[in-house]
Amino acid sequence: MALISAMLDVNGEKKAVTIRSSDILLDVIREHLGLTGAKPGCLNGDCGACTVMVDGRPMKSCLMLGAEAVGKRITTIEGLKNTxxxxxxxxxxxxxxxxxxxxxxxxxxxxxxxxxxxxxxxxxxxxxxxxxxxxxxxxxxxxxxxxxxxxxxxxxxx
CATH class of the missing domain: 1.10.150.120 ([2Fe-2S]-binding domain)
Incomplete structure (x- = not known):
């Protein structure tokens, strides 16, 4: 399994991560960044418990690889303030x-x-x-x- 070192833009902050090429964004957010608001549910895109925003659009983070998030703006529930x-x-x-x-x-x-x-x-x-x-x-x-x-x-x- 290949390891990828990358910078992710999460909630307006640059975060360095080292992830496997097969890691889903949900696991990167929860396990590597410690942001546990997005929840694992079905892990196949049906339930939406893992929804985050990617470049301003809702995305089920169980359906996106962490590597695909490089260069995109990720917003989690922890990144919303007083909406x-x-x-x-x-x-x-x-x-x-x-x-x-x-x-x-x-x-x-x-x-x-x-x-x-x-x-x-x-x-x-x-x-x-x-x-x-x-x-x-x-x-x-x-x-x-x-x-x-x-x-x-x-x-x-x-």
């Missing part, structure tokens, strides 16, 4: 056990950044890429809509 979606998840009780929550927040943050005026259909489509086994999706959908309102200035940030 409307984080506060909206709290205010709308959009989680139960919390295992899937970081992946949902990353996906929803990307949704709001990409489609600030998303329709209910677009929101539902984006939410289908993540799975929550504890609760319904109504609270999560409500949180997305509340965060969109905050982002668009329809009421002040708290």
């Amino acid at each position: 409307p979606i984080q506060q909206a998840f709290i205010e709308n009780f959009a989680f139960q056990c919390g295992y899937c929550t970081p992946g949902f927040i990353m996906n929803c943050h990307a949704l709001i950044e990409t489609h600030p005026d998303a329709t209910a259909e677009v929101i539902q489509n984006w939410l289908e890429s993540n799975i929550c086994r504890c609760t319904g999706y109504k609270e999560i959908e409500k949180a997305v809509k509340a965060a969109m309102k905050k982002r668009n200035g329809l009421y002040p940030l708290s």
Whole structure:
């Protein structure tokens, strides 16, 4: 197995890593960088618990090799600070056990950044890429809509 020494741009910081060419980004983030917000779930791209942002787009980190992340901007849940979606998840009780929550927040943050005026259909489509086994999706959908309102200035940030 070949080893690769590389610099990764994670949450706005350059991080030196030495990884195997077969390491998935999820393992690099968790095991080499100690950032445990992205969670292992299905490890085949179905559940979305491992969602991070790569160059501003949501990516299931179990589907990307760590070596593919070189030269890209990686944002994990630890890199989000005081975003409307984080506060909206709290205010709308959009989680139960919390295992899937970081992946949902990353996906929803990307949704709001990409489609600030998303329709209910677009929101539902984006939410289908993540799975929550504890609760319904109504609270999560409500949180997305509340965060969109905050982002668009329809009421002040708290």
